[in-house]
Amino acid sequence: MQATSTKPIIAFHHVNKIYANGTVGLKDINFEIPRGQFLVVVGLSGAGKSTLLRTINRMHEISSGEIRIDNEPISDYKGRALRQLRCHIGMIFQNFNLVNRASVERNVLSGLVGYYPTWKCVLGLFSAADKQRAIQALKRVSLTPKIFTRADELSGGQQQRVAIARTLMQDPKIILADEPVASLDPRTTKDVMDTLQRLNREDDITVIVNLHSVALARQYADRIIGLRAGELVYDQPIANVTTADLDRIYQAN
Amino acid sequence: MTESTPALPQRPWRQRYHVAAIGWTLLLAVLLVLSSLMTGANFGTFLSNIDQFLALLVQMSHPAWSYLHVILQPLYETIQMAVLGTTIGAVLAVPFALLAASNLVGNRLLRGLIRFFLDLVRTLPDLLLAAIFVAIFGIGSTAGVITLAIFSFGMVSKLFYEVIETIDMGPLEALKSVGATKVTIIWYAVLPQILNQFVSYFLYTLEINVRASTVLGYLGAGGIGVYLQRSLGEFNYSATAVIILATLVVVLVIDGISNHLRRVLL
Ligand SMILES: Nc1ncnc2c1ncn2[C@@H]1O[C@H](COP(=O)(O)OP(=O)(O)O)[C@@H](O)[C@H]1O
Ligand SMILES: [Mg+2]
Numbered sequence: 001m002q003a004t005s006t007k008p009i010i011a012f013h014h015v016n017k018i019y020a021n022g023t024v025g026l027k028d029i030n031f032e033i034p035r036g037q038f039l040v041v042v043g044l045s046g047a048g049k050s051t052l053l054r055t056i057n058r059m060h061e062i063s064s065g066e067i068r069i070d071n072e073p074i075s076d077y078k079g080r081a082l083r084q085l086r087c088h089i090g091m092i093f094q095n096f097n098l099v100n101r102a103s104v105e106r107n108v109l110s111g112l113v114g115y116y117p118t119w120k121c122v123l124g125l126f127s128a129a130d131k132q133r134a135i136q137a138l139k140r141v142s143l144t145p146k147i148f149t150r151a152d153e154l155s156g157g158q159q160q161r162v163a164i165a166r167t168l169m170q171d172p173k174i175i176l177a178d179e180p181v182a183s184l185d186p187r188t189t190k191d192v193m194d195t196l197q198r199l200n201r202e203d204d205i206t207v208i209v210n211l212h213s214v215a216l217a218r219q220y221a222d223r224i225i226g227l228r229a230g231e232l233v234y235d236q237p238i239a240n241v242t243t244a245d246l247d248r249i250y251q252a253n
Numbered sequence: 254m255t256e257s258t259p260a261l262p263q264r265p266w267r268q269r270y271h272v273a274a275i276g277w278t279l280l281l282a283v284l285l286v287l288s289s290l291m292t293g294a295n296f297g298t299f300l301s302n303i304d305q306f307l308a309l310l311v312q313m314s315h316p317a318w319s320y321l322h323v324i325l326q327p328l329y330e331t332i333q334m335a336v337l338g339t340t341i342g343a344v345l346a347v348p349f350a351l352l353a354a355s356n357l358v359g360n361r362l363l364r365g366l367i368r369f370f371l372d373l374v375r376t377l378p379d380l381l382l383a384a385i386f387v388a389i390f391g392i393g394s395t396a397g398v399i400t401l402a403i404f405s406f407g408m409v410s411k412l413f414y415e416v417i418e419t420i421d422m423g424p425l426e427a428l429k430s431v432g433a434t435k436v437t438i439i440w441y442a443v444l445p446q447i448l449n450q451f452v453s454y455f456l457y458t459l460e461i462n463v464r465a466s467t468v469l470g471y472l473g474a475g476g477i478g479v480y481l482q483r484s485l486g487e488f489n490y491s492a493t494a495v496i497i498l499a500t501l502v503v504v505l506v507i508d509g510i511s512n513h514l515r516r517v518l519l
Contacts, residue, residue: 087432089430095423097423110441
């Protein structure tokens, strides 16, 4: 392993998040994520998992503390710099968040818009090389035959794989997945989780996944952290994780 | 497989006797009677003058078809006015609708100002607008087009922003998360969700404008309305009938096109 890979890709220092209505989203969060890790975040509904994930690409702003990505504090990024940051961070959602009326191809290409000037995006002027990459991305999620299908004609599992292909177009160094399998059945759940695992192992993408299922967490994670009421209450490499630990995180209070 | 129906909870008496529905119906009936009394709209007068009305109907039931070739050109002009006016109004309405939508613009002050402006535009009666623009631009279709554009703008912008407020915000979040600019987000995530309804409302407005422009013609704003006014002024009701029927055909055709487009687009 190179020296760089021992440096954390993401670091939280005393991060607090209080929502405008006074709800505490995150409370004094401190931890680091090494490059290439498959990190699973567990916790009860409302524990702050989504909030934590969304502070990493600044979809949510923190109230105090510092988040560093590649050793750069990200809080001051504005406009272009912020969009640049988001360019390199993929995000997968529970509800897939595809544009239903658009084709699979257009949805996949939309992962690139951060790399293009606005006018080219509006006119759909993507380079031939990038259109080729879209096909490759679909191939990796085994959906090439569906390229011209409308997104809403696909099953849930297929839609989530399109979302992953969209993320691949970003060429991300980090993928944030917020309960990516919560609306899927067990078989497609395995498809999607396996795909994320492959990207983590083959492309060395750092993957952070919020999960509801303890079994899935144990199966895929390199490391599990647990949140409760906005606090980091658990942090162990997978080798040390016991069922009793996880049960405790899921006990209210 | 059991025969006994499961015990359901008792319905509250309000629900059992449809209190709300009956109450509203009664209230509406009372309001109707009161308002007709207050405005002096008298059904008796209508009945006593029914023979005049019947005479008019008899004349109108013999349309003077020879008049048709006279009105084709103004009818065409009316359609042009309506299409142009609706298009200008609808295109201008898009940016305003985006700025007025509460799910896209967080700034309440900006949103409030835009909405106030739109309310103001909608309050202006189209007949007043037509009178003003005829005074400015003289008799002709320019005044009509501008009037229809403003009228469409006011109506469509409200319909548009109400549509925008119902869209799924998920795709917007996704586009934001890949580093898209505001314009790109609107283009990729908002427009595809609203395009069908926009087209549908556009066609609906166009249909209204074809009818409205016949009335505007009264004030000299061009189109078929000029001829409608002339025929009525000359008590030439068989010509009036032709104009009304021709307008009806145009409205039906537009309605057909809009139904077809809606099916294709959806
Ligand atoms: N936009 C918001 N405004 C106010 N409170 C919020 C908002 N989003 C989330 N919260 C609150 O913050 C807490 C953490 O929420 P969230 O991060 O969504 O939890 P999780 O993803 O673990 O279910 C919850 O109490 C939730 O109600
Ligand atoms: Mg959540």
